[in-house]
Amino acid sequence: MKDKNSAAFFAHKKRKERLLDATEVRLLILRILATRAAHGYEIIKAIEELSRGEYTPSPSLIYPNLTLLEEMGYVTAGNEASNKKNHWITAEGEAFLQQQQTQLQSVIDRMQSLAVLANNRSQPEIQRAIHNMRTALNTRLADENISQQALYAIIDVLDDAAKKIERS
Numbered sequence: 613m614k615d616k617n618s619a620a621f622f623a624h625k626k627r628k629e630r631l632l633d634a635t636e637v638r639l640l641i642l643r644i645l646a647t648r649a650a651h652g653y654e655i656i657k658a659i660e661e662l663s664r665g666e667y668t669p670s671p672s673l674i675y676p677n678l679t680l681l682e683e684m685g686y687v688t689a690g691n692e693a694s695n696k697k698n699h700w701i702t703a704e705g706e707a708f709l710q711q712q713q714t715q716l717q718s719v720i721d722r723m724q725s726l727a728v729l730a731n732n733r734s735q736p737e738i739q740r741a742i743h744n745m746r747t748a749l750n751t752r753l754a755d756e757n758i759s760q761q762a763l764y765a766i767i768d769v770l771d772d773a774a775k776k777i778e779r780s
Contacts, residue, residue, distance in 0.1 A: 632669065632673075634677055635715075636715070636719045637659075637669060637674065637677050638681055639709065639712055639716045639719055640659055640662075640716075640720075641674070641677060641678060641681060641687075641699075642681070642686060642687070642701055642705050642706075642708065643709060643720075644659070645687060645699055645700060645701040645705070646701050649698045649700045650698065651696040651697055651699065652671065656668065656669055656671065656674055659723070662720070662723040662727070663723045663724075663727055664730040664731065665730060666727065666729060666730045684704075685702060685705075686701065686702055686704055686705030686708055687699050687700065687701060687702060687705055688702055745773075749766070749770075752766060
């Protein structure tokens, strides 16, 4: 694996580990709130849109960070008529966001890298090829009598394919 910022590093959004740490999430929240007031669900959707659906932060990541940002004085909140808690960035939040532009840009670059990944992976030819590989692999690995030699051959083919893709 090359560097952690490469698109190849990021798996599908259902993976277990987090793509963003809490500090990075707070920066994205502030960036969104710098453009408009929003409630938690709208923030989640805005982050999801930034990655073209490849990453959706969980409410358990967004809401505690919104609360922390309020406590830090970077965000203020109030209820709408619909009882949704809307959030706005404060002057202190804008100043903090301005100081963190380099880190924010790094996070945005990763989100955009995911968007490129989503676009390229959605190509019909790529989807077909991935499906064919998965089907062939699953069919072959479902054989309970598969030999160790056959397993090694499969591993070699997969490693060779990965190497060719990396170098293409």
